[in-house]
Amino acid sequence: MSALLHINENRVLQLLDWDKVFHVIEGALESVASNHVIQSARSVIDLKETNFMFVMPGKLRDDNGETLGCKIACHFPGNTTLPPLMANILLMDALTGELQAVIAATGITAWRTAAASAVATKYLHNENNKILAIIGAGAQGRIHAICLSYFFKFKEVRVWNRNRERAVRLVTELSNDSKWKCSFKACETVQSCLSDADVVVTTTGTDVSIVKLDWLKPSAHINAVGVGLDCREIDDEVYKAANVYIDHWDGAKEELKHLIDIGIQFKGQIGDLIRGSIKPPPKNSLTIFQSLGMAVEDCAVARMIYDLHMQNK
Numbered sequence: 001m002s003a004l005l006h007i008n009e010n011r012v013l014q015l016l017d018w019d020k021v022f023h024v025i026e027g028a029l030e031s032v033a034s035n036h037v038i039q040s041a042r043s044v045i046d047l048k049e050t051n052f053m054f055v056m057p058g059k060l061r062d063d064n065g066e067t068l069g070c071k072i073a074c075h076f077p078g079n080t081t082l083p084p085l086m087a088n089i090l091l092m093d094a095l096t097g098e099l100q101a102v103i104a105a106t107g108i109t110a111w112r113t114a115a116a117s118a119v120a121t122k123y124l125h126n127e128n129n130k131i132l133a134i135i136g137a138g139a140q141g142r143i144h145a146i147c148l149s150y151f152f153k154f155k156e157v158r159v160w161n162r163n164r165e166r167a168v169r170l171v172t173e174l175s176n177d178s179k180w181k182c183s184f185k186a187c188e189t190v191q192s193c194l195s196d197a198d199v200v201v202t203t204t205g206t207d208v209s210i211v212k213l214d215w216l217k218p219s220a221h222i223n224a225v226g227v228g229l230d231c232r233e234i235d236d237e238v239y240k241a242a243n244v245y246i247d248h249w250d251g252a253k254e255e256l257k258h259l260i261d262i263g264i265q266f267k268g269q270i271g272d273l274i275r276g277s278i279k280p281p282p283k284n285s286l287t288i289f290q291s292l293g294m295a296v297e298d299c300a301v302a303r304m305i306y307d308l309h310m311q312n313k
């Protein structure tokens with residue numbers, strides 16, 4: 001038996017590329033709507049003391065053939081030297097089930113989530129994107145600031161974080177990078193961060209609503225990234241006023257019951273918009289992409305990394 005291939009985090013980060021990840025994620029979202037995937041809502045195990053394990057198996061059929069994989073993600077918020085989210089993907093041969101590689105997936109999780117938001121923004125709000133507001137400067141907040149700055153030409157990118165020092169650190173890091181042509185600003189309050197923002201990203205997962213309808217531009221687009229059964233970072237009134245889109249129905253039925261219970265009717269999956277099987281929202285309307293994250297996004301990026309690694313060994 002050949003030695004098991006392990007593609008570590010450093011190697012994955014070397015191979016990740018925004019245009020390639022965007023393409024693969026756009027395809028994965030579309031495949032969900034075309035029924036070319038097998039996946040279910042993730043299984044979540046409460047490990048107590050605020051730690052969780054997520055298990056996300058999936059199979060995807062796309063231009064590259066069939067891909068079979070399973071991500072195991074451990075969320076240990078108390079980690080100090082290691083990231084709070086530690087993830088790995090087992091990539092299998094889709095014909096035999098034989099394990100092909102173990103691929104570090106902390107970076108993949110961050111990149112594929114931000115790329116899904118970029119795809120959603122392309123289909124829901126691809127014009128007049130001048131101000132981006134990032135709520136939460138953790139791993140997802142940081143990668144969304146980078147990814148959305150890469151794909152959309154914002155004039156200003158604002159960051160709010162509960163612990164302000166962290167927002168200032170992120171803004172300093174981004175301002176020191178000469179490839180960005182926009183200005184970066186750390187905001188004192190959520191309200192001032194949201195004011196007049198065209199695109200908003202929420203990444204706190206907090207159980208208290210911190211994004212209020214009155215603070216939003218009526219035509220804003222929100223990528224709602226925080227996840228969890230108790231996540232309430234966006235006020236119910238915002239959902240009631242918005243056209244809300246999801247990544248996959250199976251996950252939404254399981255993890256978004258609190259929205260279904262207050263009468264929110266999801267307009268459809270982002271993949272349905274990509275396929276053209278549903279109408280886009282009216283121009284200048286408030287829109288939300290409620291992102292949960294999907295196994296097949298992980299499978300698609302893991303497969304891309306595996307192929308790039310094998311080609312460039």
Ligand SMILES: NC(=O)C1=CN([C@@H]2O[C@H](COP(=O)(O)OP(=O)(O)OC[C@H]3O[C@@H](n4cnc5c(N)ncnc54)[C@H](OP(=O)(O)O)[C@@H]3O)[C@@H](O)[C@H]2O)C=CC1
Pocket residue numbers: 077084085109113135136137138139140141161162163166203204205206207224225226227228231291292293294
């Ligand atoms: N949709 C998807 O596909 C994915 C979603 N996620 C979700 O995204 C969210 C962020 O993940 P990640 O960036 O990796 O986590 P991090 O631990 O890196 O960052 C967490 C962020 O949330 C903030 N925060 C936590 N609690 C509160 C609170 N009560 N009020 C205000 N801010 C708070 C933290 O602020 P502070 O610095 O002050 O502590 C920090 O900015 C989580 O809900 C996670 O489950 C993650 C991966 C994929």
Ligand SMILES: O=C([O-])C1=[NH+]CCC1
Pocket residue numbers: 054073075109227292293294
């Ligand atoms: O999609 C994902 O990998 C996750 N969503 C919430 C925590 C991990």
